[in-house]
Amino acid sequence: AQKxxxxxxxxxxxxxxxxxxxxxxETRDTTYYLFWYKQPPSGELVFLIRRNSFDEQNxxxxxxxxxxxxxxxxxxFTITASQVVDSAVYFCxxxxxxxxxxxxxxxxxxxxVKP
Amino acid sequence: xxxxxQSPSNKVTEKGKDVELRCDPISGHTALYWYRQSLGQGLExxxxxxxxxxxxxxxxxxxxxxxxxxxxxxxxxxxxxTQQEDSAVYLCxxxxxGAGWETQYFGPGTRLLVL
Numbered sequence: 552a553q554k555x556x557x558x559x560x561x562x563x564x565x566x567x568x569x570x571x572x573x574x575x576x577e578t579r580d581t582t583y584y585l586f587w588y589k590q591p592p593s594g595e596l597v598f599l600i601r602r603n604s605f606d607e608q609n610x611x612x613x614x615x616x617x618x619x620x621x622x623x624x625x626x627x628f629t630i631t632a633s634q635v636v637d638s639a640v641y642f643c644x645x646x647x648x649x650x651x652x653x654x655x656x657x658x659x660x661x662x663x664v665k666p
Numbered sequence: 667x668x669x670x671x672q673s674p675s676n677k678v679t680e681k682g683k684d685v686e687l688r689c690d691p692i693s694g695h696t697a698l699y700w701y702r703q704s705l706g707q708g709l710e711x712x713x714x715x716x717x718x719x720x721x722x723x724x725x726x727x728x729x730x731x732x733x734x735x736x737x738x739x740x741x742x743x744x745x746x747x748t749q750q751e752d753s754a755v756y757l758c759x760x761x762x763x764g765a766g767w768e769t770q771y772f773g774p775g776t777r778l779l780v781l
Contacts, residue, residue, distance in 0.1 A: 594774060598771060646767070
């Protein structure tokens with residue numbers, strides 16, 4: 552069975568603060584893929600990043616960065632210098648070759664960035 | 667269009683009525699997924715299509731739910747004898763070939779309210 556846990560249900564920060572969204576996963580598969588999606592108030596899930604289980608290199612894209620650590624089964628997401636437009640619900644998700652092609656989602660973290 | 671489209675965007679129905687939700691995937695994507703997002707259950711997988719076949723129906727919550735896909739393109743999710751607990755946002759996603767490592771791209775969803 553696969554499981555994704557996002558322990559932070561809601562985070563509130565002031566603009567320009569850095570914020571880290573936590574994601575912990577469980578899977579028995581050795582090959583798996585991790586994703587982050589953003590769901591703004593409009594409701595559509597927007598793809599942010601995909602990592603595979605063999606690539607633990609951290610990734611940076613503008614103000615976004617991701618830290619993947621297999622040793623702790625975590626795939627955390629950091630937003631540097633947050634902006635009001637970053638306000639959204641963020642979902643971490645997992646898929647595995649031996650578990651069909653479905654995405655298993657965490658419960659989501661609602662991020663509120665206040666001006 | 668360039669992205670996944672879904673219709674209707676909103677649907678209000680009375681308990682006991684049947685509803686049909688439509689999904690139009692990204693052109694050329696052979697894999698299509700249905701998910702449900704509800705307050706109590708988060709984002710949950712319903713069914714996956716590879717072409718017109720559904721190799722994974724494991725997430726359908728009851729036999730009142732069915733889905734089909736024709737011509738390897740448009741899919742319809744049908745809920746018969748709707749119940750209030752069916753109220754949720756129904757999300758459709760597509761990916762190129764259905765491999766577990768592929769990114770799934772989501773549509774805007776259909777918000778279903780059963781009175």
